[in-house]
Amino acid sequence: MGWDAGDIVATMSVTSPDSLDAALAALADNPAAHVLAGGTDMMVELNFGRRSPAPVVSVGRIPELRGIDVDRSARFVRLGAAVTFSEFLASEAASQAPALAQAARTVGSLQIRNAGTFGGNLATCSPAGDTLPVLVALSATVELASRDGRRRVPVEEFMVGPKRSALKPGEIVAGVTVPIIDGWQGFATVGTRNAMVIAVCNAALVVDRHDRSVRLAMGSVGPTILRAPEAESVAARMLFGAEPTSARADLLVEFERRASAAVSPIDDQRSTADYRRHAVGVIARRLLDRASREMP
Ligand SMILES: Cc1cc2nc3c(=O)[nH]c(=O)nc-3n(C[C@H](O)[C@H](O)[C@H](O)COP(=O)(O)OP(=O)(O)OC[C@H]3O[C@@H](n4cnc5c(N)ncnc54)[C@H](O)[C@@H]3O)c2cc1C
Known part of the structure; x- marks a missing residue:
């Protein structure tokens, strides 16, 4: 988007401290100042007028x-x-x-x-x-x-x-x-295309062989990142319990069901809540399936 004559171009003051102490002092001197790092979120907010061009303390070189x-x-x-x-x-x-x-x-x-x-x-x-x-x-x-x-x-x-x-x-x-975990870890995401897109939903699974635990965390399906303790206990049973191999398929289905049940997504411009609930269960199950096959 170009500038037209008559556009009001706001100016903002930028401080680039060279130490953390100097940055903290700059923030203390000016509590309204914004911290700026790479600017990939902040510049979008400024460009859309969602954030005022207050003084900026740039921390990228500290x-x-x-x-x-x-x-x-x-x-x-x-x-x-x-x-x-x-x-x-x-x-x-x-x-x-x-x-x-x-x-x-x-x-x-x-x-x-x-x-x-x-x-x-x-x-x-x-x-x-x-x-x-x-x-x-x-x-x-x-x-x-x-x-x-x-x-x-x-x-x-x-x-x-x-x-x-x-x-x-x-x-x-x-x-x-x-x-650093001894075990297996993986991440999966669903988007409307392969790149340059905010996740419809995403998930990470971490299997800790040392304490025989599994942690599932899911994003874009609630107000913050959500865990799913009931799904995690199914996964721990599957990976570390005495379940027969023949129970594996049923446990994967049960894990997916419990992961989907743990989320509280919303409808928005990127997806419906129903699709998010379904999709996050699917990627969680695929992560557990991979963990069970790939864990050393
Ligand atoms: C085209 C595009 C595609 C994107 N794709 C993705 C994507 O696929 N996945 C994804 O997760 N994100 C994506 N983003 C969002 C963005 O790139 C990330 O959130 C990135 O990590 C923001 O880091 P930044 O250094 O640019 O933050 P900035 O824009 O500099 O700052 C963002 C916010 O964090 C604050 N802040 C920054 N550093 C600190 C600090 N050290 N202490 C306190 N506050 C701080 C700022 O004050 C501001 O409020 C995308 C953005 C764009 C523009």
Whole structure:
């Protein structure tokens, strides 16, 4: 869209601090300021007039938010909030959290993955955000920083509603810590086409061989990412119980039914609630089927 003579072009002030402390000070000095990372969500909001062009604190170049750490002995991966999807995919962390890599690979297009960040996906807190079901299924922890100090919040508590998070004024997402799981993990999504589309529904399944547990997290089928404890217990029975192989097909059907029953989707421009409920059960079942065949 071009500019016509007479368009009012709003100006906004942008600060680009070079340390987390400086960014937190800038936010404390100006509580109305917006944090900007890759801008792939924020610029859409500005362009559609859904957000005012308030001062912006740009965090994309802050070294403390840009790190990717893999600690094999403590068994976790830590991603700084300003790490882009492309940077993560090119790092060794991707192989330690394969479901997160599958989700990151589906985000937007190469250009969006080059700019969009994990911190932005978390802070936008859309129920359709692609990394979010994986972070929930992996029991990730979000690190928040403010001038008052740091706190760590389980990702399930960080998300409090559609596009609403536990971020307090003056706080910045500093990073996210993801456990390295011994078992199987996978992500699946349904969209109206293969790329550049927000999920109609998505799901992540994580099988932890160590504690013999299964976690299913589903997105775009409720106000936040939803778990399905009853489906998870069916899956754990199927993978770790003494069920005969002949019961496998019935358990998969039961798992799908319970996954669908756990969601509360809405009708919107992308899908009907009924289709979402059906589709998320199908992708959940396919993930469990794959887990049962592929788990080492
Ligand atoms: C064409 C297109 C396709 C897309 N496709 C997908 C997709 O397939 N899947 C998907 O999940 N998303 C998709 N998105 C949405 C977007 O790319 C992601 O949500 C991305 O992760 C946002 O990150 P960002 O760094 O660009 O955030 P920004 O736009 O910079 O910020 C988004 C929000 O987060 C806040 N924020 C950012 N970083 C921090 C921080 N460190 N601390 C506190 N608050 C912060 C900002 O204030 C703002 O409210 C798409 C967007 C576009 C434009």
